Amino acid sequence: MPRMTTRTPRAPRRTTSPSRSQTPPDVPALLQSTQDALEFFGALEPKRAMAVFAHPDDCEFSSGGTVAVLCSLGWEVDIVVATSGNKGTKDPGVTPQQLAGEREEEQRAAARILGAREPVFFGFPDGGLVNDDELRGLIVRQLRLRRPELLITWDGFRAGFNHRDHRRVGRAAYDAVYPAADDHLYYPRDKEEDLEPHRPLAMLLAGATEPDLHVDIEPVLRTKVRATLAHVSQMGGRQEGDMIRMWRERAAAAGNDGPRLRESFKRVVLRR
Numbered sequence: 001m002p003r004m005t006t007r008t009p010r011a012p013r014r015t016t017s018p019s020r021s022q023t024p025p026d027v028p029a030l031l032q033s034t035q036d037a038l039e040f041f042g043a044l045e046p047k048r049a050m051a052v053f054a055h056p057d058d059c060e061f062s063s064g065g066t067v068a069v070l071c072s073l074g075w076e077v078d079i080v081v082a083t084s085g086n087k088g089t090k091d092p093g094v095t096p097q098q099l100a101g102e103r104e105e106e107q108r109a110a111a112r113i114l115g116a117r118e119p120v121f122f123g124f125p126d127g128g129l130v131n132d133d134e135l136r137g138l139i140v141r142q143l144r145l146r147r148p149e150l151l152i153t154w155d156g157f158r159a160g161f162n163h164r165d166h167r168r169v170g171r172a173a174y175d176a177v178y179p180a181a182d183d184h185l186y187y188p189r190d191k192e193e194d195l196e197p198h199r200p201l202a203m204l205l206a207g208a209t210e211p212d213l214h215v216d217i218e219p220v221l222r223t224k225v226r227a228t229l230a231h232v233s234q235m236g237g238r239q240e241g242d243m244i245r246m247w248r249e250r251a252a253a254a255g256n257d258g259p260r261l262r263e264s265f266k267r268v269v270l271r272r
């Protein structure tokens, strides 16, 4: 029987870890709740999230508003970036090394704007991600080190057009969460750093075909815009107004023609 589901989670399996809350959240109640994302976030303890993405700027475009909301609620948020985006240019005069350095600095600036912690970079080549033992092991180590309750990543299972790095980092993060990070015989070298197994309670998958959790980002919209524009090498001189207009147009085109912008995710809740 699968131990991961979005529909029929069971009671938490492990409640004795010192890093856990004394009163684990009521998972079925969370799932049945008709309340909004804030209620979902409010029920999670401890308030630590990790965003695992493929390129500098992925987090800000897909989830920057959500990260800003979490930070405003007192969460600690880590941003993990698997590549340094070292092919993301049409400028013939720039080298991959220069671009990687530039984009890592942009990501650091964006994280500061959102209120997140210093980003972690794995440094894989842009366009070359593979969902292999190495990538999963690096994600597992971060999960065991930072022990987030919530993991945000790309939906690696979405059908249709997608960047292969997004697909692969999404699947690698999913696979790292279950079963690897929580089973001590996976990546036993982490024991040398005294890192204990860990499993987040929930994942939010960005770019999902059928999202079921919607975060109202209107209160933090300018923060998301500023963080996105911090990726200067990618933004081609766009201004705040350009970004907000573009997102409102995209939302309208997608049928989300409401007055408030939102970020939408597929929610996956894991039992313990």
Ligand SMILES: [Zn+2]
Pocket (backbone or CB within 6 Å): 054, 055, 058, 163, 166
């Ligand atoms: Zn990307």
